[in-house]
Amino acid sequence: xxxxxxxxxxxxxxxxxxxxxxxxxxSLLKDKRDELMRRFMLIVKENKxxxxxxxxxxxxxxxxxxxxSAIMSPEMLEQALLYPKRRVSVGLTYRNLMGVTVPEYxxxxxxxxxxxxxxxxxTSGELDDAIVELTNTFTDMLELARVEKTVQLLAxxxxxxxxxxxxxxxxxxxxxxxxxxxxxxxxxxxxxxxITRLMKVKDAILAEAHSFS
Amino acid sequence: xxxxxxxxxxxxxxxxxxxxxALGLHCVAAExxxxxxxxxxxxxAAEEKFAIIYITEQxxxxxxxxxxxxREIAVPALILIPSKAGSLGLGSAALTQSxxxxxxxxxx
Numbered sequence: 001x002x003x004x005x006x007x008x009x010x011x012x013x014x015x016x017x018x019x020x021x022x023x024x025x026x027s028l029l030k031d032k033r034d035e036l037m038r039r040f041m042l043i044v045k046e047n048k049x050x051x052x053x054x055x056x057x058x059x060x061x062x063x064x065x066x067x068x069s070a071i072m073s074p075e076m077l078e079q080a081l082l083y084p085k086r087r088v089s090v091g092l093t094y095r096n097l098m099g100v101t102v103p104e105y106x107x108x109x110x111x112x113x114x115x116x117x118x119x120x121x122x123t124s125g126e127l128d129d130a131i132v133e134l135t136n137t138f139t140d141m142l143e144l145a146r147v148e149k150t151v152q153l154l155a156x157x158x159x160x161x162x163x164x165x166x167x168x169x170x171x172x173x174x175x176x177x178x179x180x181x182x183x184x185x186x187x188x189x190x191x192x193x194x195i196t197r198l199m200k201v202k203d204a205i206l207a208e209a210h211s212f213s
Numbered sequence: 214x215x216x217x218x219x220x221x222x223x224x225x226x227x228x229x230x231x232x233x234x235a236l237g238l239h240c241v242a243a244e245x246x247x248x249x250x251x252x253x254x255x256x257x258a259a260e261e262k263f264a265i266i267y268i269t270e271q272x273x274x275x276x277x278x279x280x281x282x283x284r285e286i287a288v289p290a291l292i293l294i295p296s297k298a299g300s301l302g303l304g305s306a307a308l309t310q311s312x313x314x315x316x317x318x319x320x321x
Contacts, residue, residue, distance in 0.1 A: 040315050047308055055300045062297045065232050078231060086237035090219040090264040092288065103287050105264060108218075109237065131235045138236055141294070142221075145265045148308070149290040155311040156285055162317060 005179055007186035015183065019176040026168040033161045036098055040154045047147045054144050057137040064130035071124040080118040080127065090142075100157045102150045107142050219262045219288075224252055225269030229296040239263070246275035253279055256289075263289045269296035270303040 005011060069077055091106035223233045227242040234240045241256065243249040249272045256263055266289050273280050273293050283291035293304040 037315065040312075044308070044312050044315075048305070051304055051308060055295050055304065058295055059299060061232070062229065062295070062299075065228075066297060069228065081231050081234045086235075088221055088237040090221055092219045092264045094287070101287055103264065103290065105219075127232075130232055134232055134236055141267070141292075142265070145267075145290050145292045148292055149287065151308065151311050152284045153287060155315040158315040162315075 005183065007183045007190075009187065012180065012183045012187070015176055015180050019173065019180060022168055022172050022176060026165060026173065029161055029165045029168065032098065033158065033165055036100075036154060036158045036161060039098065040151070040158060043147060043154065044151055047144070047151050050140060050144050050147055054137060054140050057133065057140070061130050061133035061137060064126045064133060068124050068127035068130055071126060076123070077127070080123045097150070097154070098157075100153050102153055103146065105142055105146055107139075219264035221265045221267070222256050222263045222289075223267040223294075224249065224256070225267075225272055225294075225296050229269050229271075229298075233267075238267075243272060246272070249276050250279060265290050265292060267292050267294050269294060270301040271296045271298060274301060274303055 005015075072080075086109050089108050091108065093104045093106065094101050095104050096102075220239055222239040222241060223230050224241045224243055226244055230240045230242055239261075241252045243252045249268075253266070253268075253276070256266055266283075268280070268291055270293050280291060280293075283289070293307065295301070295304070
């Protein structure tokens with residue numbers, strides 16, 4: 001606070017250096033925020049459309065599944081799906097996006113390409129439809145996971161950056177500026193006081209030397 | 214198994230989840246919030262690493278704190294999907310919320 005600082009030239013220099021750093025940091029962070037925001041806007045649109053697509057297609061698959069479970073007994077359904085033919089695994093790599101580490105997935109399927117893990121004799125056609133639809137949607141689901149995670153992480157980073165920018169802009173920089181101003185005023189005041197004192201002393205000395213009235 | 218091989222799990226009510234077994238996902242059934250919390254913890258602690266955990270919106274709405282906690286972590290990604298009963302709009306709501314957090318104002 002303005003009252004707690006020492007009005008010295010050293011303090012003034014220190015504060016000036018800090019102000020310079022703060023201003024520079026502020027402009028850098030502002031640039032970072034703007035670029036993050038630009039990327040965020042691109043990816044958030046993608047996320048929105050992808051999510052709508054996935055939700056719609058999953059709803060379709062779930063509807064087929066409901067039909068299948070209505071036709072087949074629950075035990076049969078469970079049995080049909082009990083042993084999957086395929087296994088999925090995900091290779092996980094990270095990508096650095098403006099200092100934010102976001103995951104990237106690489107998707108491997110083990111097992112043969114046929115999606116249906118059961119024979120056709122005991123199951124209904126609706127189950128086939130459901131499974132095929134799910135399989136087709138799955139690529140999109142995976143993409144959704146990547147995009148959505150990126151959006152979440154970016155959002156967090158943008159919020160942090162925005163707060164820092166605001167803290168610098170509305171708190172740090174104005175405070176430093178008022179402190180600098182305070183010190184400058186105080187120093188000038190001291191200087192003026194000093195000059196007046198010198199003038200007075202000079203007058204006194206002159207008065208004594210020339211024995212003026 | 215290579216260290217980079219991660220798995221995908223799906224958490225939800227039994228009816229919604231079983232079909233995903235055919236795709237080769239790790240399916241976990243949970244019927245209520247308590248079970249969901251427990252299973253989610255078990256998934257995080259499991260020896261096999263999960264890169265993505267899909268969770269049905271119906272379950273997610275009962276455990277908002279857990280879902281929120283996963284938002285800041287890169288791995289695993291907790292992704293909401295609609296369950297058998299249809300979409301609750303939670304996934305889209307979360308998206309809107311992310312956008313709001315980022316921009317500081319309501320976007321859409």
